[in-house]
């Protein structure tokens with residue numbers, strides 16, 4: 364063997380050795396990543412297990428404990444508050460509350476306007492006949508003000524007109540404004556619990572829990588995401604729970620909302636996992652991390668499905684093992700009109716509701732549902748959704764709403 368051959372053999376062996384070392388390193392790193400994911404799942408089992416003191420939360424353990432090493436829920440499926448779930452794209456800065464109010468007021472005036480316009484056209488006539496009053500009532504009914512409230516409002520307006528006699532357009536407008544304001548406002552407290560002064564103190568119990576409920580497709584997940592942005596814009600720390608385990612896409616949807624503003628989402632990747640377990644886990648995590656607000660998204664359910672309505676009660680009970688549920692917000696689609704009333708009554712009985720979110724008011728001329736839902740349930744409309752944009756949610760402001768109804772009429 365000559366010298367050149369020996370050199371080639373040595374170089375070949377060296378290359379082989381380097382390749383073996385590199386391959387070994389790659390395999391080792393991959394092994395650590397997998398173990399990391401498994402360990403995370405196991406540690407969460409233990410955590411849930413130690414807390415699972417009630418039969419209600421047994422499933423919190425089942426959520427991961429029934430899985431073998433290879434089946435363990437990947438860490439990414441139940442991110443923790445400390446875990447960075449954000450994408451590489453920069454975080455969005457949500458619109459400030461004041462600027463969103465100005466922008467959305469203009470939109471509200473467009474959505475509710477037909478009601479005011481129609482009412483003022485009739486009421487501005489010089490002699491109102493019984494037929495005119497019937498038209499007023501029909502206009503109110505068509506705008507979903509509700510039968511009882513419409514009849515009551517007509518009686519009040521009749522008496523105003525009798526007292527005032529002949530009145531000009533401005534006087535009629537003022538009369539209508541006062542009556543509508545009295546009906547819409549009803550002196551209700553519309554502040555979200557998390558916004559109250561007592562919750563701003565450093566010793567306030569945390570988290571303030573908000574549960575979103577409602578029938579399918581009303582906008583619960585979207586509103587949960589928008590609400591998280593509202594709180595983030597106010598400088599609050601927020602966490603969300605995807606207790607809609609029925610529809611995997613809902614958890615993804617919520618995670619996308621969370622990622623945009625840097626809010627962690629607690630979820631399970633197992634379809635059909637117990638939603639109460641996810642909510643329990645999230646409450647526990649939020650308390651551990653001293654998070655200000657936890658928003659729990661739930662699956663849409665028809666109000667006539669008794670078992671699904673009972674599930675809501677369970678979610679609430681399980682969360683309350685850890686943190687007080689301050690708000691249960693019923694999300695109603697404004698375009699479904701009086702059907703929304705039937706839903707509201709059943710949800711109120713099943714879980715108790717503290718406020719209404721009226722979504723899709725941008726696509727509806729039926730702002731009257733605001734009036735009827737409050738009158739019949741005694742629960743305030745706290746928020747309104749005025750579009751699909753991320754910041755198209757605002758606190759409900761009665762004077763602005765009434766001005767919107769009467770704008771440019």
Ligand SMILES: Nc1nc2c(ncn2[C@@H]2O[C@H](COP(=O)(O)OP(=O)(O)OP(=O)(O)O)[C@@H](O)[C@H]2O)c(=O)[nH]1
Pocket residue numbers: 577578579580581582583584585586607610613661662663664721722723724725726747748749750751755
């Ligand atoms: N125009 C308009 N669309 C809205 C508003 N809020 C929600 N949406 C839309 O309504 C649709 C349903 O919203 P989701 O948030 O998925 O509804 P959900 O109640 O979570 O649905 P389920 O989980 O299936 O019950 C989506 O296309 C939203 O963009 C709103 O205020 N205005």
